[in-house]
Amino acid sequence: MTEDAANTATEADSAKAEPPADAIPAKAELPIAAFDMPLLRIDGVAKRFGAVRAVDRLSLDIRRGEFFALLGPSGCGKTTLLRMLAGFETPDEGAILLGGDDIAQVLPHQRPVNMMFQNYALFPHLSVRDNIAFGLKRARMPRAEIATRVAEMVALVRLEGLEKRKPDQLSGGQRQRVALARSLARRPEILLLDEPLAALDKKLRESTQVELMELQRRLGMTFIIVTHDQEEAMTMADRIGVMDQGRLEQVATPRKLYEAPNSRWVAEFVGDINMLEGEVGPGDAGRLAIATKDAGTIVAAAPPDPVKQALVFVAIRPEKVKLSRRGPASDTAGTHTINRLEGIVIEVSYLGGFTTYKVKLDSGAVLKSSMANTARLDVDAYSVTQRVVAWFTPDDCVVLEQ
Amino acid sequence: MVSATSKISRFNVASLALGLGFLYLPIVILVIYSFNASRLVTVWGGWSLVWYREFFHDEAMIEAAWMSFRVAASSATIATLLGTLAAVALSRGERFKGRTLFSGMLYAPLVMPEVITGLSLLLLFVALDAERGFWTVTIAHTTLTMCFVAVVVQSRLGSLDRSLEEAAMDLGCDPARAFVAVTLPLILPAIIAGWMLAFTLSLDDLVIASFTTGPGSATLPIRIYSEVRLGVKPEINAICTMVIGLIAVVIVVASFASKLSSAQGESAAPL
Ligand SMILES: Nc1ncnc2c1ncn2[C@@H]1O[C@H](COP(=O)(O)OP(=O)(O)OP(=O)(O)O)[C@@H](O)[C@H]1O
Ligand SMILES: [Mg+2]
Numbered sequence: 117m118t119e120d121a122a123n124t125a126t127e128a129d130s131a132k133a134e135p136p137a138d139a140i141p142a143k144a145e146l147p148i149a150a151f152d153m154p155l156l157r158i159d160g161v162a163k164r165f166g167a168v169r170a171v172d173r174l175s176l177d178i179r180r181g182e183f184f185a186l187l188g189p190s191g192c193g194k195t196t197l198l199r200m201l202a203g204f205e206t207p208d209e210g211a212i213l214l215g216g217d218d219i220a221q222v223l224p225h226q227r228p229v230n231m232m233f234q235n236y237a238l239f240p241h242l243s244v245r246d247n248i249a250f251g252l253k254r255a256r257m258p259r260a261e262i263a264t265r266v267a268e269m270v271a272l273v274r275l276e277g278l279e280k281r282k283p284d285q286l287s288g289g290q291r292q293r294v295a296l297a298r299s300l301a302r303r304p305e306i307l308l309l310d311e312p313l314a315a316l317d318k319k320l321r322e323s324t325q326v327e328l329m330e331l332q333r334r335l336g337m338t339f340i341i342v343t344h345d346q347e348e349a350m351t352m353a354d355r356i357g358v359m360d361q362g363r364l365e366q367v368a369t370p371r372k373l374y375e376a377p378n379s380r381w382v383a384e385f386v387g388d389i390n391m392l393e394g395e396v397g398p399g400d401a402g403r404l405a406i407a408t409k410d411a412g413t414i415v416a417a418a419p420p421d422p423v424k425q426a427l428v429f430v431a432i433r434p435e436k437v438k439l440s441r442r443g444p445a446s447d448t449a450g451t452h453t454i455n456r457l458e459g460i461v462i463e464v465s466y467l468g469g470f471t472t473y474k475v476k477l478d479s480g481a482v483l484k485s486s487m488a489n490t491a492r493l494d495v496d497a498y499s500v501t502q503r504v505v506a507w508f509t510p511d512d513c514v515v516l517e518q
Numbered sequence: 519m520v521s522a523t524s525k526i527s528r529f530n531v532a533s534l535a536l537g538l539g540f541l542y543l544p545i546v547i548l549v550i551y552s553f554n555a556s557r558l559v560t561v562w563g564g565w566s567l568v569w570y571r572e573f574f575h576d577e578a579m580i581e582a583a584w585m586s587f588r589v590a591a592s593s594a595t596i597a598t599l600l601g602t603l604a605a606v607a608l609s610r611g612e613r614f615k616g617r618t619l620f621s622g623m624l625y626a627p628l629v630m631p632e633v634i635t636g637l638s639l640l641l642l643f644v645a646l647d648a649e650r651g652f653w654t655v656t657i658a659h660t661t662l663t664m665c666f667v668a669v670v671v672q673s674r675l676g677s678l679d680r681s682l683e684e685a686a687m688d689l690g691c692d693p694a695r696a697f698v699a700v701t702l703p704l705i706l707p708a709i710i711a712g713w714m715l716a717f718t719l720s721l722d723d724l725v726i727a728s729f730t731t732g733p734g735s736a737t738l739p740i741r742i743y744s745e746v747r748l749g750v751k752p753e754i755n756a757i758c759t760m761v762i763g764l765i766a767v768v769i770v771v772a773s774f775a776s777k778l779s780s781a782q783g784e785s786a787a788p789l
Contacts, residue, residue: 204684224687225696237685241703250699251689302689 155180161210163196170196172362185349186342188359194342198308202231232299234310236291238283244294245279251302269297289315309341325352358382379518383431390483392430410481415453416513429516436512437485439504456507461498475506552755559750569756582741593659594716601667609675627665636729650732658730659720667712674708710772
């Protein structure tokens, strides 16, 4: 690691340590002047396997010290993208620039990149310790230093006492942790993690997440992580890229991705959502009145870009939909109009921290609502067949055109 | 529960005994008769080492045994080298045109009748005007056994995860280094097994050897066969017992070697 990287890392640290007083302390929205030039530039990269377009003209910039998460359905090309970054596949089109240099011709072992394989790829003939030390020995690190580093990695992934075992004497989760430790040990400039925590139990996964983030910040490394766990991506990543069929659908901070998805597909892929189709009617300043088939006219905040189509979708996250017996005290909260929809509760799922309800509107459409269980003995809980009012403000709605 | 398991185990013991008996009874009889004092092969005349003494005084036979051993060791070694290279090229090399044809051609000698292989090699050696003897037999046996080695090694390579080599490269090995550090230790048992197979195949080959050998350099099977044609001497039993002993030693040593290589892998792997 250069001193530069270390400095930027501490800068980022201190910046992250003091969240701004106002509402949204989103990580990547902090001033990051030092990260101006991207460390990694993926420029129109494409990879085809026969007729399958695994990666389809994808462009992406990754900043130094960034924690980037790739999210997407199975088979959308995440692993293929990582393999191109590591040097195991050559792009059919486009260029990959590392620190400004094209690395198309650089062989895997010469790239300052390490990868944790989705299937772990542990060396079966080597012990846990030697698996972790493998890359360090190749880097001609002094023996004593290797021992310290291996011990550190073993402690990080909680594998103390298993150092002498062979991979086939470990459980799936333990193997995954060895693979993680092995890829981390060399402290590469860029670490590619292909579903690194999928096989761990919740507790261990959460503690490893925290330790990975801590390590990444401390060493100023750049992480690109593939995960199926949206919560994991949101917890760890500065930015998330949502992929589908080889293309990036949206790249944004976790909050933006969740609260301001740029398409129906992203909105439905990330988290849960209510989607209402409707036609744009006349609206006043910053508001759109949308005539929906299922829920009458809904007043929604106008998106930043003017709406061009007549047919749009109104997306509302379930937790933004509040339920009450009589609806909100007044039909306007401040200057805001409030959307009220009446219906009957048809399903209640108690999930501990919150409860989800399905409300069948009079039109027959079903609206999902999720409410935090803030009181232990919640007398306000609604029951099936109860008639309720579901309400949400125009700002809770996202208007999507595609 | 208990009775069920004991029934199963009794059945297992019986079938194991039957199978092993079928395989080893003839050999056991041969070994016992090699210690027979009687000159007649089928009549038991008490214990004796006389036929072993006879063998060690039979110079032609000893020479043939030594010849066989040398041919087996050198042809197995060359075949292992070539067969391993062929297997690696076929399963790890770039996909080239006609690759299927090549791997098919590699298997063909496995099913080729030995008479044909022997005859064609004889014609080749005659055409090349090569002096027939140790080297011609060694080369002939190498062509026979290298396919077996290639098949054994190739199947092991096929079952090996490609991403292991990629992981090694990712961790700083160039492709050659990755092969030596990761692939080679993992296919070593197959290479050893291939060598053993080649060694024993060469040791007991009669047909190809008789086509390609020359006067004065008979291998043990050729020698034994010519002796037996004049009537079975108990000496043959003694020789066969020693050959069995040698093969047993090879197997034991080889299995120890492969166990050792996998146990030592961690420290011995050239990193
Ligand atoms: N070597 C290959 N040969 C042919 N097709 C391939 C190859 N590797 C990947 N593919 C195809 O490319 C597409 C993308 O695969 P990839 O492994 O990148 O998906 P992924 O996003 O990592 O999926 P998952 O989340 O299930 O791991 C898939 O349709 C897959 O079948
Ligand atoms: Mg994958």
